[in-house]
Amino acid sequence: MKYxxxxxxxxxxxxxxxxxxxxxxxxxxxxxxxxxxxxxxSAWPWMSALVFTYSDVDSSLNVAGTQYQSEPxxxxxxxxxxxxxxxxxxxxxxCNLAENKICLIARGEIDFSVKxxxxxxxGGIGAxxxxxxxxxxxxxxxxxxxxxxxxxxxxxxxxxxxxNELDSIATINLSVKQDLAQSASCGASFIGEKxxxxxxxCVEGANIEFLKVNIGEYDLSNGASKAKAIKRIYIxxxxxxxxxxxNDIALIELVESSDQTAVKLLDYNTSKQLAIANSPATVIxxxxxxxxxxxxxxxxxxxxxxxxxxxxxxxxxxxxKDQLAQAYSDLNDTTYSSNQVGITNNMICAAFSGxxxxxxxQGDSGGPLLVNTNExxxxxxxxSFGVGCANEAFPDVYARIGSFTTWIxxxxxxxxxxxxxxxxxxxxxxxxxxxxxxxxxxNLIANLSxxxxxxxxxxxxxxxxxxxxxxxxxxxxxxIQVDFDAKILGKHKVRIVINSNDVNIPTSQSYxxxxxxxxxxxxxxxxxxxxxxxxxxxxxxxxxxxxxxEPAIMSGAIGDNQQSAVLLTFSGAGTLSxxxxxxxxxNTDSPDEPFGVLYLIIDDKQxxxxxxxxxxTKVTIxxxxxxxxxxxxxxxxxxGTSEGTDKASLKNVIFTPTITTLPAPPPSPSATLPPSTxxxxxxxxSVYLILFLLILLxxxxxxx
Numbered sequence: 001m002k003y004x005x006x007x008x009x010x011x012x013x014x015x016x017x018x019x020x021x022x023x024x025x026x027x028x029x030x031x032x033x034x035x036x037x038x039x040x041x042s043a044w045p046w047m048s049a050l051v052f053t054y055s056d057v058d059s060s061l062n063v064a065g066t067q068y069q070s071e072p073x074x075x076x077x078x079x080x081x082x083x084x085x086x087x088x089x090x091x092x093x094x095c096n097l098a099e100n101k102i103c104l105i106a107r108g109e110i111d112f113s114v115k116x117x118x119x120x121x122x123g124g125i126g127a128x129x130x131x132x133x134x135x136x137x138x139x140x141x142x143x144x145x146x147x148x149x150x151x152x153x154x155x156x157x158x159x160x161x162x163x164n165e166l167d168s169i170a171t172i173n174l175s176v177k178q179d180l181a182q183s184a185s186c187g188a189s190f191i192g193e194k195x196x197x198x199x200x201x202c203v204e205g206a207n208i209e210f211l212k213v214n215i216g217e218y219d220l221s222n223g224a225s226k227a228k229a230i231k232r233i234y235i236x237x238x239x240x241x242x243x244x245x246x247n248d249i250a251l252i253e254l255v256e257s258s259d260q261t262a263v264k265l266l267d268y269n270t271s272k273q274l275a276i277a278n279s280p281a282t283v284i285x286x287x288x289x290x291x292x293x294x295x296x297x298x299x300x301x302x303x304x305x306x307x308x309x310x311x312x313x314x315x316x317x318x319x320x321k322d323q324l325a326q327a328y329s330d331l332n333d334t335t336y337s338s339n340q341v342g343i344t345n346n347m348i349c350a351a352f353s354g355x356x357x358x359x360x361x362q363g364d365s366g367g368p369l370l371v372n373t374n375e376x377x378x379x380x381x382x383x384s385f386g387v388g389c390a391n392e393a394f395p396d397v398y399a400r401i402g403s404f405t406t407w408i409x410x411x412x413x414x415x416x417x418x419x420x421x422x423x424x425x426x427x428x429x430x431x432x433x434x435x436x437x438x439x440x441x442x443n444l445i446a447n448l449s450x451x452x453x454x455x456x457x458x459x460x461x462x463x464x465x466x467x468x469x470x471x472x473x474x475x476x477x478x479x480i481q482v483d484f485d486a487k488i489l490g491k492h493k494v495r496i497v498i499n500s501n502d503v504n505i506p507t508s509q510s511y512x513x514x515x516x517x518x519x520x521x522x523x524x525x526x527x528x529x530x531x532x533x534x535x536x537x538x539x540x541x542x543x544x545x546x547x548x549x550e551p552a553i554m555s556g557a558i559g560d561n562q563q564s565a566v567l568l569t570f571s572g573a574g575t576l577s578x579x580x581x582x583x584x585x586x587n588t589d590s591p592d593e594p595f596g597v598l599y600l601i602i603d604d605k606q607x608x609x610x611x612x613x614x615x616x617t618k619v620t621i622x623x624x625x626x627x628x629x630x631x632x633x634x635x636x637x638x639x640g641t642s643e644g645t646d647k648a649s650l651k652n653v654i655f656t657p658t659i660t661t662l663p664a665p666p667p668s669p670s671a672t673l674p675p676s677t678x679x680x681x682x683x684x685x686s687v688y689l690i691l692f693l694l695i696l697l698x699x700x701x702x703x704x
Contacts, residue, residue, distance in 0.1 A: 039307040041218045044284055046263035047307060048188040048196055049217040050203070050366060052210055053224045056181035057174055059152050061128065064168035068158050072174050073112060073129070074140040076151040081126030082171040087163060088124075091115030092617075099123030102170050104162055107132045109614050112151075113141045120147050126172045127151045130159020150174045182214065182224035184303070187285040187367025188252065189379055190215045192262035194231075195412050196252040198366035199382050199399065200239040203250045208233060213252060215260045220286060221305040229255040232437070234411050236404065237419040237511040246344050248384040248399045251411050263368060266378040268402030271348060274371055274380065275314040281350050281380060282370045283396075284309040287363030291390035294331060303363045310358045312350040312396070314371075314380075320349035320395050327393035346403040348381050351395040359390035369398045407508070414506030415448065415472070415498050416441055417480075423514035425565050425632060426486040427537045433484070436510060438469050438498070439477040446472045447501040450480060452494050460488045462512060464496065486516035489539075515539060517567060522546055523553055527653050533570060534655060540565040540634070544650075552651035555598075555635035563636040566650065571628050574657040576602075577620040580633065583645040586612030594638075598648040601632040616651070 088095035091105040103119035137153035186202035212227035240246040321338035352358035369381035381398030465481040498507040517539025542556025544566040555564040584596025594611035635648035
């Protein structure tokens with residue numbers, strides 16, 4: 001039983017349904033090793049694991065002398081609590097009679113952290129949260145959790161038992177182990193010095209403060225102390241997330257170099273020849289070992305600690321397209337052509353034969369697909385995606401290494417720049433700025449220039465300041481400034497191209513994107529009575545709309561992999577409260593990766609989210625600091641099926657400014673006031689009061 005001190009980068013089944021005119025409804029699962037064998041410990045020295053290291057925790061639950069299986073929540077405090085239990089329902093409010101008792105809470109609708117906060121606020125000394133589906137919850141209270149009572153998770157069945165044992169003494173115990181532990185999220189491969197290759201979808205949005213790389217890993221149950229820190233991640237600038245997974249490759253730069261053996265990378269032409277010849281290939285990883293079909297529910301997690309391997313055979317892209325087209329046609333009882341299945345030249349496929357189910361699956365993503373050539377083992381692909389796991393009708397798909405050798409070389413042996421930056425949703429007429437790091441990975445002094453280029457895409461509003469990077473010494477970094485002025489509505493995109501005066505110095509480029517969203521006077525009238533200090537904006541693929549059944553607004557009608565956003569901007573310190581709701585498809589298997597979800601983002605930081613069927617719930621954000629604030633409610637829909645009304649709603653948005661009590665003004669320096677007259681107003685006090693009133697008039701937003 002493990003205790004996670006980080007936000008887990010979950011790798012789970014992703015259901016995707018593309019437009020039937022262009023692509024079949026894909027059922028994509030990020031792959032694992034199925035039907036393989038235990039790898040030899042020293043055979044793959046370059047094999048690496050993307051891991052999170054944490055202090056392992058033992059959890060136990062004893063009720064009336066009976067031990068129950070339990071798991072700790074990540075970010076739960078350690079400690080012990082012993083008392084009778086009280087039924088707190090789903091924990092949506094303060095739990096009656098919880099004083100000096102242990103709260104028994106059902107999973108559902110309310111964030112785990114809110115449930116526990118409500119328990120502790122009512123005097124509870126510990127919390128047991130039971131699942132609302134089969135199995136034990138593997139959940140988190142969130143990095144910002146500040147409660148101090150121990151919290152454990154149990155199964156749905158055990159929760160039903162304990163509801164009949166409320167008068168019995170329950171004892172919770174969470175104790176931290178001394179040895180550091182690790183959990184693998186993806187595979188990777190070491191390519192030399194300080195560089196590691198993996199899949200882009202493995203590191204998209206990753207926090208490098210927590211994610212590490214364990215090079216030459218074999219057994220995940222030990223060796224966590226060897227994991228290396230990450231300095232920077234370069235995701236391919238043309239990576240297509242969602243259903244496409246094109247250019248699914250990323251480079252990880254480590255803080256320190258390693259002397260471990262590096263894998264050789266195979267060139268594009270050789271990869272094509274080997275695929276045409278249906279050559280054997282080997283894939284390795286720590287992924288799940290149970291196969292399942294494209295319409296089956298993924299089995300319970302079965303990831304092993306020790307590295308496994310399986311031998312497949314390569315397919316040419318033409319063979320792969322034909323097989324997938326036939327498989328999709330059979331699955332959906334319609335006809336698909338080979339050009340509708342989404343296989344590009346940047347991908348390579350592998351399959352198995354002989355009736356024994358083999359392949360890669362969840363947990364193997366990012367790991368290497370290898371071929372044994374006359375130059376030894378070489379990496380030909382990176383585990384990317386598949387349909388089901390080890391299903392004979394659906395070949396596994398890998399990012400083709402040979403398509404990216406120039407990009408890899410430009411980053412690792414040339415002038416590297418952060419591959420992309422998204423200013424995201426920006427209120428119209430607001431200016432934003434960011435700094436991008438440029439690194440000289442060569443042994444030469446580089447004289448550089450920078451150019452903004454467009455690809456027939458709107459590029460209005462971008463500008464550069466590159467004065468700090470005109471000349472860059474070997475192995476040194478500098479920063480350029482990128483500005484975006486959101487004067488023109490719509491989506492904008494531009495490339496920053498680096499030019500060097502030396503042909504021996506390769507360079508890279510960065511893709512910058514932004515979207516300027518329009519002010520919305522209708523929403524302002526609906527929610528803020530036309531306030532000039534509380535300004536509303538709406539955009540994305542569809543803007544939010546008025547809900548005229550009540551003073552509320554609702555997300556626009558969006559399609560698969562689209563988003564609808566509403567923004568509020570204001571200035572000042574205070575408290576923000578609102579009611580929000582959502583009716584969408586919920587990912588009950590992996591709640592951390594919701595399918596239809598409403599996010600709350602404050603000042604570029606994600607604060608909260610809701611998914612599934614959630615009725616209007618009040619949220620209060622305290623202690624907003626002095627300064628400019630931007631609050632974004634973003635509804636996003638995945639590429640899977642729709643459930644409910646597929647809509648988010650918002651109402652009762654209120655900002656309450658903080659009224660600061662200022663100290664009494666000092667007496668006028670020209671007069672000495674006797675004690676009996678200290679309450680009199682002097683001229684100095686009058687000026688102070690006027691200034692105070694001016695501050696309130698200019699900085700206090702109105703209530704919404």
